[in-house]
Amino acid sequence: MTRSSLFAGVALAAGLFAATLASAAELTVGFSQIGSESGWRAAETTVSKMEAEKRGIDLKIADAQQKQENQIKAIRSFIAQGVDAIFLAPVVATGWDSVLEEAKDADIPVVLLDRTIDTKDESLYLTAVTSDTVYEGKVAGEWLAKTVGDKQCNIVELQGTVGSSPAINRKKGFDEAIAAHSNLKIIRSQTGDFTRTKGKEVMESFIKAEGGGKTICAVYAHNDDMQIGAIQAIKEAGLKPGTDILMVSIDAVPDIFKAMADGEANATVELTPNMAGPAFDAVMAYKKDGTVPPKWIQTESALYLPDTAKEEYERRKNLGY
Amino acid sequence: MQASSDPLLDIRGLTKIFPGVKALDGVDFTLRAGEVHALLGENGAGKSTLIKVLTGVHGRDGGEIRLAGAPIEARDAADAQRLGIGTVYQEVNLLPNLTVAENLFMGREPTRFGFTDRRSLRRAAAALLKDYGLSVDPDSTLGDHSVAVQQIVAIARAVDLSGRVLILDEPTASLDAGEVVVLFDVVRGLARRGIGVVFVTHFLDQVFALADRVTVLRNGRLVGTRAIGDLDRLSLVAMMLGRELSAETLKRHRTGRVAAEPFARFEGYGRRAWVQPLDLAIRPGEVVGVAGLLGSGRTETAKLLFGIKEADSGRAVVDGRPVRIASPRVAAALGFGFCPEDRKTEGIVGDLSVRENIVLALQARRGWLKPLSGQESRAIADRFVKLLDIRTSDIEKPIRLLSGGNQQKALLARWLATEPRFLILDEPTRGIDVGAHAEIIRLIERLCDDGLALLVVSSEIEEIVAYADRVAVMRDRRLTGVIEGDGVTVDGIVRAIASEHREAAS
Amino acid sequence: MTLARPFRALPAATPQILTFVLVLLANWAVFPDFFDLRLQDGRLFGSLIDVLNRGAPVAILAVGMTLVIATKGVDLSVGAVMAIAGAVAATLAADGQPLPVILAAALSVGLLCGLWNGLLVAILDIQPIIATLILMVTGRGIAQLVTEGQIVTFTHEGLIAVAGSALLGLPMPVVIALALAGAVAALVRFTALGLLIESIGVNRTASTYAGVDSRSVLLAAYGVSGLCAALAGLIAASDIRGADANNAGLWLELDAILAVVIGGTSLFGGRFSILLSLVGAFVIQAMNTGILLSGYPPEMNLIVKATAIVLILVVQSPAATRLKGFFGPKGGRP
Incomplete structure (x- = not known):
């Protein structure tokens, strides 16, 4: 062996060592995402990638196209790859026990994002990061109560898809918040299926049913998309949304900030797409010194008002909503 | 054939009126147990209507039907079957994609624990087929067999279900000579067992070969009932046509x-x-x-x-x-022009009117951009209705309501209109x-x-x-x-x- | 077909017209101001107008669907094609393209989708329900690709006017739906297309043997259906000033099929009436609007709608028609 080749060998070994060190420091996380059925979901994926990058985490995302079997396949493949943690945004609540046991046997912590699962064995997952949809409704209701004060106020409500949990919970939270205020009354409530088209159609009928909209004081929509539809319906009826009728909704998608900046909406409550951030932090702490996070990490439900609408719009418009 | 003299089926004064047409006008008809009774008449004479009223497909507007002395009124074909009247049509009304055994016992399969008991199904089917001298595998698919075999399977099913009166509506129309012989043996065997058979056909030879008695209808009225021995070919044709069709x-x-x-x-x-x-x-x-x-x-x-x-x-x-x-x-x-053998599925466009059927080929040749005006198409249809003597009350009537002969003439008219x-x-x-x-x-x-x-x-x-x-x-x-x-x-x-x-x- | 046809069809249309009137009266019963109309910014404003305006997309789909169903087919892809056309239009509008370019692009895409369906059905002989299922499933994916999974919004005045403007007080979608139905009805009745479509629908083999160019006629029917879907998609996108690939036209294929059925066209093909399908579409929307106006809890929506539809179909069923024969001077069909 010549000197030069020996030197080359050492250099190579050093390089290999450095590479091993780096991968030990950096975590690999597999994320079984439901799909991209809504703008919010797309934003969640984008934000997850950004949060991973910020922390130097290698994030592998598997899009399940709304199918549980795809998610189970993805989890098994993550286990086979030996990832450090698995994030799961479960498409349905049941049927996860056996695959999560496989993860547990492989000693890979699982974090539930955005939705929870039904299981008797809570040890199957490390923690669940979700928003509190009841609380979101409550924030919206409290804002409205405060804004209206003692005035009499007839509210119309655009519900989400009948029977869906966000629709049930956001209604519940809102009802709780206004229960104490006898001057606030929901006079009409219909489903707009979380879509702009239906939101607009339902709002049109509300306006007709309530004397051309003159008796409506506020619109509470379970998501911003329906609210955007409602804003158009109100404008077409010759009224001014945001001025003649107070507009409050939930989600904080970019378009509602645009509407707020134009004075056509009054408030939105954020359903943050950043579920992955807190989840990464929990996993990193757990990996570092075994800190066990609480079983439920609740994301914040911040209220946004027109004063910050412009900046918020700019900040969000590229998140993939 | 030991036909008894007591009527098994006795129809008196049967009347059926369709809008504008008296399809049956006080028709009498008797069927004895153990006889083969041919029902004859030109298209439109009322044979099909008589059978349809008898089997409950149509309601009746007058008259009485007695089966073994008791008045009956079938509400539908299934009801007629329960009463003892089974019918086999020219087009086999079975399911060609199921097996022979399944067709025989469809709707009344032997079951075990709520599931079809395939073994006893097969055994029962084989036994039934043997009665008819048919050596086919009960598990074979019905559609794989010749029309004759399918026809016999249909008869076997109908007789097994009903067992008193069997109506055969032009059963031989799609059979060749050898197959007709086999079918006739089956029918004779059934008559010997005491079943009354009503036999509708257009083939006079077959009438003489098989029937014991003959009833002739013309324009919805009864012309007469004769024992076959009292008739020769010429007089039978004369009864049917009211004119003589000779050599x-x-x-x-x-x-x-x-x-x-x-x-x-x-x-x-x-x-x-x-x-x-x-x-x-x-x-x-x-x-x-x-x-x-x-x-x-x-x-x-x-x-x-x-x-x-x-x-x-x-x-x-x-x-x-x-x-x-x-x-x-x-x-x-x-x-070129082509009138297919299978009129119903390849020839007529059933729900469209006689007029539309007649102009279809001409219109297809002109292309969709050059439509015949209503006046033109009516004129063409009227001309051919007259020329070919197509019997229809109205050229706007759906063609499926016409008799087979008139449908055939309309198909000829369809091509003649294109001046082929x-x-x-x-x-x-x-x-x-x-x-x-x-x-x-x-x-x-x-x-x-x-x-x-x-x-x-x-x-x-x-x-x-x-x-x-x-x-x-x-x-x-x-x-x-x-x-x-x-x-x-x-x-x-x-x-x-x-x-x-x-x-x-x- | 003939000039005489539309007039001859009038008595046959009675059940549909009657149904529409009854649904409107029911709406009036649950909401007394139902028939109130006023002018608002140069366009008529009222629940009746909402029925027409909201019913326009389904009415437009029903026009194409009628032709397809008359050929004994069905087009399940129209909802997805709406999403694709809407996505294309919104993306181009957000890009600031002129209206003619947007319209041409969206309609061409719709026509292409329709011809694709026609190709599968007419040339490859795939069953229509399967053939169009392919685009129903993939179409929404294609729309998502076009919008990159986002709701693409726009402020393009031209495109907004497609659904947002008015003619003689009537919202533009209503004008478009009526004009389209009139144009297509004229197309099939003043040419021989109607006869050929019905003939293929009743008996494709016999029609082909009679020299009818079944393939071209089928291609035309599915092509028109695709075109109609694109038009409906344009209106839907224009209406919300954005393209929502996930939800645009979702399940509307079923409403369109129902509209055609209420309009009296048999799913087994054959006789059809475009104008009655249009009535069918407005019957469905009148029910939807009535439910929204009634103030019933939303959990009742589907039950009320299903019950009403069952009633309508029972009243229009052949059995009921026969029953009427006992009472009326004229029995249903001969």
Whole structure:
């Protein structure tokens, strides 16, 4: 062996060592995402990638196209790859026990994002990061109560898809918040299926049913998309949304900030797409010194008002909503 | 056949009125146990209506039906079946994609623990089939069998379900001679067991071969009921038509001249797994008959020439120009016309009116951008209704409501409206009553005299002899020879077909 | 077909017209101001107008669907094609393209989708329900690709006017739906297309044997259906000033099929009436609007709608028609 080749060998070994060190420091996380059925979901994926990058985490995302079997396949493949943690945004609540046991046997912590699962064995997952949809409704209701004060106020409500949990919970939270205020009354409530088209159609009928909209004081929509539809319906009826009728909704998608900046909406409550951030932090702490996070990490439900609408719009418009 | 004299089925003064038509007018009919009773009449005479009222498909407007002395009123076909009246139609009403056994016991399968017990199903089916001298595998798919076997399966099912009266509505229309013999043995056996059989047919030979008594209807009225021994052929036809159709029908009336140059010439024309390459030329003013046994490739030849199946060998020359006949549309554009054998599924467009059916081919040829005006299409339809004596109360009536003979005439009209030069007729007289039969034969001759070239496929050799100038004989999907001139006789054709068989055997 | 047809069809249309009137009266019963109309910014404003305006997309789908169903087919892809056309239009509008370019692009895409369906059905002989299922499933994916999974919004005045403007007080979607139905009805009745479509629908084999160019006619029917879907998609996108690939036209294929059925066209093909399908579409929307106006809890929506539809179909069923024969001077069909 010549000197030069020996030197080359050492250099190579050093390089290999450095590479091993780096991968030990950096975590690999597999994320079984439901799909991209809504703008919010797309934003969640984008934000997850950004949060991973910020922390130097290698994030592998598997899009399940709304199918549980795809998610189970993805989890098994993550286990086979030996990832450090698995994030799961479960498409349905049941049927996860056996695959999560496989993860547990492989000693890979699982974090539930955005939705929870039904299981008797809570040890199957490390923690669940979700928003509190009841609380979101409550924030919206409290804002409205405060804004209206003692005035009499007839509210119309655009519900989400009948029977869906966000629709049930956001209604519940809102009802709780206004229960104490006898001057606030929901006079009409219909489903707009979380879509702009239906939101607009339902709002049109509300306006007709309530004397051309003159008796409506506020619109509470379970998501911003329906609210955007409602804003158009109100404008077409010759009224001014945001001025003649107070507009409050939930989600904080970019378009509602645009509407707020134009004075056509009054408030939105954020359903943050950043579920992955807190989840990464929990996993990193757990990996570092075994800190066990609480079983439920609740994301914040911040209220946004027109004063910050412009900046918020700019900040969000590229998140993939 | 020991027919008892007490009526099994007794119908008195049966009346049925459709809007504008008295389809049955006080008809009496009696059926004894153990007899085969032929029900005859031209199309529109009321045979089908009588059967439909009897089996509960239609309600009745007057009269009484007694079965073994008790008045009955079937609400629907299933009800009639429960009462003891089973019906087998010309088109087998079974499910071709199920097995023979499943068809026999459909709706009443033997079960074990709530599931079909396949073994006892098979055993019961085999036993039932044996009664009918049928040696087919109960587990085979019904559709794989010949129409005759399917027909017998249908009879077996109907008798097994009902067991007192069996109605056979033109059961032999799609059978060949050998199959008819088998079917008749089955029917005679049933009569011996005491079942009353009502037999509707157009074939007079079969009436004489099988029936004990005959009832004739005409225009919804009873003409009479006779024992078969009291009748000869001529008097029976006279009862049916009210006029005499003699050998006159089958005599040649042709006067026109056959052109020397062929309109269409096919050379080595064939298609793999369809028809072997054949040579054939058709001249204006001549009728070429196509004869052969069932399955010999008669219909396949007709479909090949009309472009329904495109040829993959040989060439076609029309008017001296080589052509490629890739589709019926191309054939129609060349002046061809085709009346298919299976009128119901390939010929008529049932829900459309008589008028629309008549103008369809003409309209298709003109293209969708050049519609016939309402006035034009009515004029065309009216003209052909008169010319061909198509019996319909209204040209806007859906064509499916017409009798078979009138449907056939309307199909002829569809092509005549396009002023064709070459007509291909596949079994033009099948399932058509005696009167219309004769008319269609007259029509073929008339068309030929007008200079049309015709190719007529028929299983009725007498008929072919009556109008054909030349006869192409088919066997095993091959054109084996063309008989012409004095050779065109029943004997000659039968011999040709038979000699082919000898040749095949040697 | 003939000039006489539309007039002859009038008595046959009675059940549909009657149904529409009854649904409107029911709406009036639950909401007394139902028939109130006023002018608002140069366009009529009122619940009746909402029925027409909201019903326009389904009415437009029903026009194409009628032709397809008359050929004994069905087009399940129209909802997805709406999403694709909407996505294309919104993306181009967000890009600032002129209206003619947007319209041409969206309609061409719709026509292409329709011809694709026609190709599968007419040339490859795939059953219509399967053939169009392919695009129903993939179409929404294609729309998502076009919008990159986002709701693409726009402020393009031209495109907004497609659903947002008015003519003679009527919202533009209503004008478009009526004009389209009139044009297509004229197309099939003043040419022979109607006869050929019905003929193929009743018996494709027999029609082909009669020399009818079944393939071209089928291609035309599915092509028109695709075109109609694109038009409906344009209106839907224009209406919300954005393209929502996930939700645009979702399940509307079923409403369109129902509209055609209420309009009296048989799913087994054959006789059809475009104008009655239009009535069918407005019957459905009148029910939807009535439910929204009634103030019933949303959990009742589907039950009320289903009950009403069952009633309508029972009243229009052949059995009921026969029953009427006992009472009326004229029995249903001969």
